[in-house]
Amino acid sequence: MKINFHSVLPDPFSSITNQTKSIWNSTFELDSTKQNKVLISASSGKGKTTFVNMLVGLRRDYSGEIYINHKNIRSLTIEEWVDIRANKISVIHQDLQLFPNLTAVENIDLKNELTNTLSKIEIEKLLVEVGLIDRKNQQVATMSMGQKQRIAIVRALCQPFEWLVLDEPFSHLDDENTEICFKMIHERCQHLKAGFILTSLDLFKNYQFDVSRKLE
Secondary structure: OEEEEEEEEEHHHOOOOOOOOEOOOOEEEEEOOOOOEEEEEOOOOOOHHHHHHHHOOOOOOEEEEEEEOOEEHHHOOHHHHHHHHHHHEEEEOOOOOOOOOOEHHHHHHHHHHHHOOOOHHHHHHHHHHOOOHHHOOOEHHHOOHHHHHHHHHHHHOOOOOOEEEEEOOOOOOOHHHHHHHHHHHHHHHHHHOOEEEEEEOOOOOOOOOOEEEEOO
16 A cells, blocks of 8 residues: 655644654655565654644545555545445554543453454464453453553454554553564564554664655
8 A cells, every 4th residue: 555645734734844854845755565564753843643644544634645545535424434444454553542431351342343453362362462362351441551552453453454553552461462562563564464553652672674764
C-alpha cells in the first residue's frame, strides 16, 4: 500500500514554522512493499496523534492532500474506509480505545471476529509472548497502562493489514517488554508482507528503520 503526503499541514499548526526536514508541508511517499519500517518522531505537542488521525480519516482539518494508493482520502466513502480499517490499516491509538468493562481476551476477540484472522490458540500464543496469558480474563479497567498497551498491541495484530500504525505504543513499557513487542510486531509484519509506522518521542537508536522522519 502506498501513502502519499503532499504539503500537508494541520490547521492548528498553520502559524508555526517547521524545520526543513519536517513531514509537515513536505511531499513524500511511504510504500509498505519497500519502506516497511517507518519511525515518525517528535516531541510532545508536535502532532504525532494528529498525523495518525489524519492518516486514518478521523481528522480533516488540514491543508494539502493525503493519498492512499493514489486516491485522495477526502474522496473515500464510508464503505471504503470500513474496508481500509478492517483489511488494510490496523491502528493502535494513543488512547488505546479498549473497552474497560470487557476482559482482555474479550477486547481481542471483538477485533478478531470481524475477519476471523487468528485462531484461539494463536491469540493465546501472543498473550503468552507478552506475558499476559494469566490476565486474559481480567477486566481491562483493572489493568495497568503497560498491560493495556500490550493488550492493544495483540488486538491490533488480529486483522489483515498492509500497514500497522502505532501511536506511541510503548510509552508505559520497560525495555524488556518493548523488545518483546517489537519482535512480535516485526514477525507479524513479515508474515503479512506488511509495514509499520511508529510514532514516538524516542528515536530507538538500537533498531534499524527504513525511514525516519520528524514532525517538527
